[in-house]
Amino acid sequence: MDFRKLVRSFRYAFYGMYTALSEQNMRIHIISAVIAIAAGFFTGLSNSEWLVLILLIAIVISTEMVNTAIETVVNLVSPDFHPLAKKAKDVAAGAVLVFAIASVIIGLLIFIPKWF
Numbered sequence: 001m002d003f004r005k006l007v008r009s010f011r012y013a014f015y016g017m018y019t020a021l022s023e024q025n026m027r028i029h030i031i032s033a034v035i036a037i038a039a040g041f042f043t044g045l046s047n048s049e050w051l052v053l054i055l056l057i058a059i060v061i062s063t064e065m066v067n068t069a070i071e072t073v074v075n076l077v078s079p080d081f082h083p084l085a086k087k088a089k090d091v092a093a094g095a096v097l098v099f100a101i102a103s104v105i106i107g108l109l110i111f112i113p114k115w116f
């Protein structure tokens, strides 16, 4: 196993996480995640509820990062308007939205019975 190559791969992956933070949507996801985690601490969640919450946060953030990667490649290969570029960007953004909506619903299903 090439240990130096492995370390380099991790360094690039961490740089990718740092780069993604410059996106406005990513900042919104991070702020939402911090609010959800704080609400979890104040409300008191079971182990399985924490598991679901952390999984949702990780998937939303990962999906947003894949969306950013797709947007970046589309900008590279199609800087001018093209209907296929539009389709790729809109479908990728839609994928994030689907999971974000599902996450809000699941979050409310976890928190609302504890609050009321």
Ligand SMILES: Nc1ncnc2c1ncn2[C@@H]1O[C@H](COP(=O)(O)OP(=O)(O)OP(=O)(O)O)[C@@H](O)[C@H]1O
Binding pocket: 023, 024, 025, 071, 074, 078, 079, 080, 081, 082, 083, 085, 086, 087, 089, 090, 093
């Ligand atoms: N090259 C293109 N060809 C066709 N439509 C495009 C193209 N680039 C962007 N669009 C359309 O404009 C919308 C906004 O794209 P834009 O890249 O400005 O913002 P975005 O996709 O929200 O990314 P960012 O987070 O960088 O603002 C896209 O969702 C898509 O509908």
